[in-house]
Amino acid sequence: ETGKPWKNAAAEVGSSADLAVFMESEGSRFYGKTMPSPIPNRSVRTVRAPIGVCAAIMPFNSPLAGIAWKLFPALVCGNAVVAKSHEQTPYTAIAFARLMKDAGLPSGVFNAVQGTGADVGGPLIEDTRVGLVSFTGSVPTGKLIQKTVSDRPVLAKVCLELGGKNPLVVCDDADLTLAAEHAVASAFIDAGQRCAAGSRIVVFDRVYEAFRDAMVKRAAKVKVGSGPDDECGPVISTQSLERLEAAIAGAVARGARVLCGGRRIDALAPGYYLAPTILENVDPCDAVSQQELFGPVTCLYRAKHFDEAIDLSNSTSFGLTGAIHTFNSNRIEEFIARYRAGLVSINGPTYGAGPHMPFGGVKNSGNGFREPGTEALDVYCEWKTVVVNHDPARV
Template sequence: MGARRAGPLPGDRHARQPLRHARPGRDGRCGARARRCARRRALARADRRAGLRQPCRSPRTSRARCSIDRPRGSKLYPSEILHWIDDGEAASSGGATFEKRSPIDDRVVARVTRGAAADVARAIDVATRAAETWARLPAPRRGDVLGRAAALLRAKEQELGEIVQVETGKPWKNAVAEVASSADLGAFMDSEGSRFYGKTMTSPVPNRSVRTVRAPIGVCAAIMPFNSPLAGIAWKVFPALLCGNAVVAKSHELTPYTAVAFGKLLRDAGLPRGVYSAVQGLGPEVGMALVRDERVGLVSFTGSVPTGKLIQKTVSERAVLAKVCLELGGKNPLVVCDDADLTLAAEHAVASAFIDAGQRCAAGSRLIVFDRVYDAFREAMLTRAAAVKVGSGPQDECGPVISRQSLERLLAAVDGAVQRGARLLAGGRAVDALAPGYYMAPTVLEHVSPDDELSQQELFGPVTCLYRVKGFTDAIELANGTAFGLTGAIHTSNSHRVEEFIARYRAGLVSINGPTYGAGPHMPFGGVKNSGNGFREPGTEALDVYCEWKTVVVNHDPARV
């Protein structure tokens, strides 16, 4: 998922966040902040007189603002998480559950129903019944539903941001930015409902007309990543719905509730019953049942390369094939040339490596630097990395990784690289002050062999490596020297280098003087080699994923007019 793709650019000035409070005027009049405080105090006095309980206000720390901590009557994050099937929450047919723990402090925040093949079959039954009626609705009308969903996302930004933060531990500004980017995509797909074009073509045969139309697939399976649970689901579900399909989503077991909250939002936006469902559970039990069901006409998956290859293999062995859309990992380079703005390059390198704790497929995990500026860039980059605020509070930049297992895997990977000769420049440890949360210090290494597993395998954590190269040709060779090809960036003031990098670096996205990430609702996103299988989401290109082209040939006889 790249979005995991959408998120704030380096520095707080780029993040979606409330305006700063105005200061009281010097002429004796109160500013906006003082007026709001006065109103709150007046309302509090009135509530106390009426016997209403007031929420406690505690000082801000680096710990997240979590809905599970809210003392209000209803909690946004439930203690029990169920499937979302047929416009309602439903427990697993077998009654089994598993724990959902908070990455922020390792607390068990919910029990999640553990689905089985029977639950998947039920969701597909419901989707199959609902798909035909939904497909017959004109595309602009389907777009209207997405437009209302986008409006609800904006209206519920705070609530949904809290859900995303409870599930992922992201810093607050990143969590609400994910909600905003999801709303942007809904609005974009709404507008595409009025541009649901086909083509009209000529024919060499007299009295014949030819045209193409977009046809829905039927039931689509959307298998979710954990790193951007709301943006990830919006990327798949919005274009699928616009194309007239029903969707069965498989929540990631580490971020289970976002897909249910999304279902409630779609229901409130007017989506007909049964068109969207979400099932909970583990990949081998629920995900593979979804992939194997021959009523599923498309499987869209964002995640690891091994799982993506297994999905493609499983679909190929079905009696009835299905379309498979894979958005997989990345080992993305950021090249710093000897004519680059080193301050800007260091800022973008740190953002690429450490935003969302490096848990994004577009993370910048390889920093390839010309020898002439290597030492200066290293100093600038390490200085900026040392200033990264680790935590989940409103001003923090690097949150926790998703699970204790991920944290232990990352620490072991860094330790192994050091034992093989790498030099640790920063980080490489858990943040003890934030224990038992799953926080890892931003980590930078050098002297890592290009063939080392740390250079070749996606880590999905706040770890990046520095590589020294003699010049442009070596930089291109190193940039292309992995099995991945998702994104890449180059920092240079030379337009010829820019054009050569665009032409010679093999990837789905190239950034010039920017970070390795970056996508918008109108932009196609995807990769080559082991980063994907040729499809792109979102943008109008996503419509080609979630529909089939149907060619219509009409023969007529002028004599019968």
Template sequence: MQSGSAEQVTHAVPGGGALPELAGNWIAGREGPAADGGTLDKRSPVDGRLLCRVARSRAEDVAAAVAAARAAQPAWAAMPGVRRGLVLHEVAEALRRRREAMARVVALETGKSFREALAETDGAVAQGLFMAGEGQRLYGRTTTSAVEGRQALTVRQPVGVAGLIVAANTPIANVAWKVFPALVCGNAAVLKAPEDAPLTAWLFARIAHEAGLPPGVLNVVQGYGPEAGRALAAHPEVGVVSFTGSTAVGREIAETCARRLAKVSLELGGKNPFVVCDDADLEAAVRWAALSAFSNAGQRCAAGSRIIVFDAVYERFRDMLVARTRALRVGPGDEDDLGPVINERQLGRMLAAVDRAARAGARVLTGGGRLTDPEHRDGCYMAPTLIEGAGPDDEISTTELFGPIACLYRVRDFEEALALANRSPYGLTAAIHTRNVHRAMEFVRRVEAGVAVVNGGTYGSEPHMPFGGLKQSGNGTREPGPEALDVYSELKDVYIHVDGAAT
């Protein structure tokens, strides 16, 4: 249905808790609608029902949010970093206290199970606590000078206003990855919430303000990317833009920021290789391959969508993986293995890509279509899909689909596997399964990826570790970890001349 229809809004979260009829903006500590009153609909990917209406923000709303951030930022930056960290620690602890309420909102918006949403929320809390501690570690550097009587050092300073644009696949984790490091560095922020997960950002903003975050330090703008996100990236008073999403949109944001010489951090797509060697523990490899390809309905930039298998174990591994994939339970419950994809548009894109691959000669081993039985027909459910016989340069092998779809490739040996792993426009994550430590370490050294994993999955970042990719998976920045401080701060050289005779 179109926005503004008479359809009734769902007001309650399963398990208790009220939702707003309108997921509005948070600007200068106050919640409100878009300036022109426009809205869009947020629907459940589980059954299509209307969950809420969302403020359809435009450039006017973005400008108001940036103005609020600019007004609040000097006082926030003047607060010592340790004290900013203490405020953010209170925000993280408040999120911990509301973890079940947040997880129910995440589950409602995304269709993932409450169990998975709770784990994601706990990860966001861990991220917040780690970054709050960075308020005590905003290190500069003290070094020597070639000039007698001169001391040389560097200090970190905030950029100013940070524009944060996040995706809906892991919404509260994505919010935490960007908000906490941006704020601990002394910036104020404007968060452009994903239109497919507006309530997560709305609830986080409420929790943060109730925990004592000063008004205007964090502002949330709802709406569509081309209308609100584009205006945020282009705003001349936004000093740094951090974006997580598709490579196509990331390229546009990079061009926009380049025209005004603004800092930009891009965490983009992936078509991540999962290599299975002839000496691998096949049971473990199958388990990790299925998790890498299908957990979170394949909606991870770090999903393992290219499964590269040595010829000697190919048939056995393939048959084991097909059997495991067919046994996966699809639905929104805690007993299920994966839920729906986020919306009808994304589902249609996946179905079309699989159809084109099949018509080009690839073989669909299992899945390949929409689930249309009574339990799933009203939702956005893609059957977990395995494909073999696709060429390494085919569309399905080189395009991120962001769904539960993976392709298998047969290779002779390690060198061919490594060459195929690197034969991609992306370079985000990679995994290898082998019992040979020499082979594993050579893979780690030579694979073209920002993250390399031995005998595990292609996903699973931690708060204290940097994450990011090569090639079209990013622009070289890393978030989170201490490396995120480089995104959200500027270094200033300081030279102090000391006259010993003046003592």
């Protein structure tokens, strides 16, 4: 449905299965606390309780993993789920629902619904029978969901995993070949249509030209298409393709320079293919520097020193992921401490969440919750405190 290359789609299936195995094992670890009480003959403990009905609203870019990240922890916690897939990728959810039914899941526990946000998503989150809304998608939609739920007669928990404008910092002691490989992968896997895409590459002045040449050389070798050996697939729609072309043209009009790509690939028409694009000479305050483009477009920035690299990394309203390439342990620890994000990668790409790892962001990238990992249990459960008076005379 997304057109992503076969190996990327297969990896999504594998990661979804891994998450199922991991979350299944968490069902036997619903740990609570037992606490002393200052009152004699009284005991206090905490237990996890299911929420009830959870609404899961997914984006188009990872239609299988997007459901798995929400469905499996919700089921382990004892909830029913109503899942609305993106209107551009509806069939994956239907196939997923059939698989769950064939696996023996009782009818009505997992419900896949289809439609636009206005027609289906709105009524779903407005329904007071829904006790949790878990949404992955854009910042404007996430804010609208939070406001809509806050205006309901009965509140609900809202879990938001929103966009990213993720930096990859290349220090002057980095392995430039490795950094270029990870920068290209971060920018162009899934055609850049992932919240963890590396769309800002911050490079120390001393190695800027050498790194730029290495990255452009590697980007030129990216295989574009949907075949078994391809790396970068199409964007999701003609509207996305036109939006990206307009963003690139606007940046160029404001002084940016296209190092590679910057155009659609007519030879692959009617698919919505944009050549992997690298821009330089982009103002850090420019729209393409600040807004999530959700496409195979990344920008290079110069940093005179480490503090400037940190400032550039933190210069957007997002805080989802980030990476730094250096072998200096002080720089590594400083980046971990000072870069505001939910995930930090050292000498790797800007992505890399696993089923056992909490994933989410700060600032406009999320509202504090994490999926998956054991932390997902806190999303899909409510904590209940139980106070037991063992002496009936004290009740």
